[in-house]
Amino acid sequence: MKFNPVEVINPKLYKDIFPYAEIPKIKFNNIQLPMDVSENIWITDTTFRDGQQSMTNMNSEQMVRLYEYLHLLDNGSGIIKQTEFFLYSQKDRNAVEACMDKGYEFPQITSWIRANKEDFKLVKEMGIKETGILMSCSDYHIFNKLNKTRQEAMKMYLDIAYGALENGIVPRCHFEDITRADFYGFVVPLAKNLMDLMNESKINVKIRACDTLGLGVSHAGVELPRSVPAIIHGLKYYAGVPSSSIEWHGHNDYYGAVTNSTATWLYGGASVNTTLFGIGERVGNTPLEAMIIEYAQIKGNIKNINLEVIKEIEEYFEKELRYDIPPKTPFVGKEFNVTKAGIHADGLLKDEEIYNSFDTGKVLGKPPLVAINSYSGISSIAYWINSYFSLKSKEKIQKSDERLITVKNKIDEEYEKGRTSNISTEEMEAMCNMYVLNNKYAYNNKAI
Numbered sequence: 001m002k003f004n005p006v007e008v009i010n011p012k013l014y015k016d017i018f019p020y021a022e023i024p025k026i027k028f029n030n031i032q033l034p035m036d037v038s039e040n041i042w043i044t045d046t047t048f049r050d051g052q053q054s055m056t057n058m059n060s061e062q063m064v065r066l067y068e069y070l071h072l073l074d075n076g077s078g079i080i081k082q083t084e085f086f087l088y089s090q091k092d093r094n095a096v097e098a099c100m101d102k103g104y105e106f107p108q109i110t111s112w113i114r115a116n117k118e119d120f121k122l123v124k125e126m127g128i129k130e131t132g133i134l135m136s137c138s139d140y141h142i143f144n145k146l147n148k149t150r151q152e153a154m155k156m157y158l159d160i161a162y163g164a165l166e167n168g169i170v171p172r173c174h175f176e177d178i179t180r181a182d183f184y185g186f187v188v189p190l191a192k193n194l195m196d197l198m199n200e201s202k203i204n205v206k207i208r209a210c211d212t213l214g215l216g217v218s219h220a221g222v223e224l225p226r227s228v229p230a231i232i233h234g235l236k237y238y239a240g241v242p243s244s245s246i247e248w249h250g251h252n253d254y255y256g257a258v259t260n261s262t263a264t265w266l267y268g269g270a271s272v273n274t275t276l277f278g279i280g281e282r283v284g285n286t287p288l289e290a291m292i293i294e295y296a297q298i299k300g301n302i303k304n305i306n307l308e309v310i311k312e313i314e315e316y317f318e319k320e321l322r323y324d325i326p327p328k329t330p331f332v333g334k335e336f337n338v339t340k341a342g343i344h345a346d347g348l349l350k351d352e353e354i355y356n357s358f359d360t361g362k363v364l365g366k367p368p369l370v371a372i373n374s375y376s377g378i379s380s381i382a383y384w385i386n387s388y389f390s391l392k393s394k395e396k397i398q399k400s401d402e403r404l405i406t407v408k409n410k411i412d413e414e415y416e417k418g419r420t421s422n423i424s425t426e427e428m429e430a431m432c433n434m435y436v437l438n439n440k441y442a443y444n445n446k447a448i
């Protein structure tokens with residue numbers, strides 16, 4: 001071991017930042033670091049590991065179907081580069097084998113294992129080229145969970161990495177709880193030792209910076225250990241880790257999962273780890289779909305990612321996995337572009353661009369809608385029908401159409417009875433099918 005950690009008698013727990021009895025603090029130092037976006041940036045997926053742990057377990061068929069969906073969404077772009085699987089149970093291994101049999105280039109299949117010789121054998125036998133291994137970095141973990149000194153923990157982690165390399169496997173070293181870790185006293189020496197192993201073995205070694213409790217902060221001028229720019233910049237410049245080996249794994253406890261992942265890209269890490277719809281431990285991980293939108297904004301395009309597939313994945317989650325996506329979730333919730341305020345609805349009717357920031361109909365297959373309630377007039381109802389059923393030119397329902405009066409009367413009756421809530425999408429769909437469209441454009445064929 002060439003680079004030793006700074007040994008401490010007592011764990012360094014940053015109590016000035018994390019007093020436990022109070023909300024954590026952000027300390028500012030006003031140091032501005034240079035942005036440094038890599039030419040090539042990408043997304044990895046942990047829906048089957050961190051994601052799946054937070055919901056009802058998926059069976060092998062469901063995992064394989066979702067893997068196919070990820071492949072269809074990626075659509076050969078290579079932006080959704082990898083996805084990782086547990087290998088613990090026969091079910092997981094069956095899923096991995098079936099996914100590998102598909103022979104897709106993207107997402108590449110990687111694993112997550114306990115750090116023991118048997119598991120390395122398994123990875124190798126299954127023909128998997130990369131595996132994740134836990135390397136907890138903060139003294140909360142080293143002292144209080146592992147009951148080790150920093151030196152002992154570092155030695156153990158390097159042995160594990162060495163074991164992977166001996167088997168010809170790329171170790172992806174999960175630096176758990178990096179946002180509460182002593183960066184220069186432990187993280188940098190560990191990363192430097194790992195880079196030595198990479199250079200000696202000529203096998204790639206990756207570092208995944210895990211913001212285990214979602215404490216990372218993306219603003220400029222923040223002190224370590226919470227600063228995402230300082231962590232990413234520091235891994236690159238103080239530990240010599242190449243961009244392509246730096247990845248961020250975020251949790252959304254402080255609503256920072258997306259901005260922290262974006263900061264990783266901006267300050268020189270190539271990869272951000274995500275889950276579909278942000279499912280994951282506690283409040284969840286970084287949502288994959290959000291990072292596609294971030295990618296589009298940073299790079300100006302999404303190569304040939306097929307965003308319309310997201311709609312199918314949403315349906316699959318809701319119908320097959322019984323997971324309800326909260327309706328107000330950006331880009332994927334049923335109401336993400338539904339305008340409710342009367343004055344906004346009025347603007348939308350005049351010109352869609354006034355209250356929709358991009359053509360969600362064209363890009364995501366989800367045109368903006370207006371909510372229907374006691375204030376909705378005939379023109380809102382006409383707009384709702386035309387958008388929801390994607391009616392074009394001649395098919396469009398005009399506000400002079402008499403059939404709309406029946407719908408309007410039905411809605412008014414509801415509010416006369418004392419209703420206060422909006423008319424739901426399902427109710428509108430059923431009413432329109434019955435009184436206006438005669439089921440011609442029905443999506444779900446629901447009766448009222």
Ligand SMILES: CC(C)C(=O)C(=O)O
Pocket residue numbers: 050134174175176177210211212249251
């Ligand atoms: C268990 C570790 C690797 C993790 O997923 C996290 O830190 O969130």
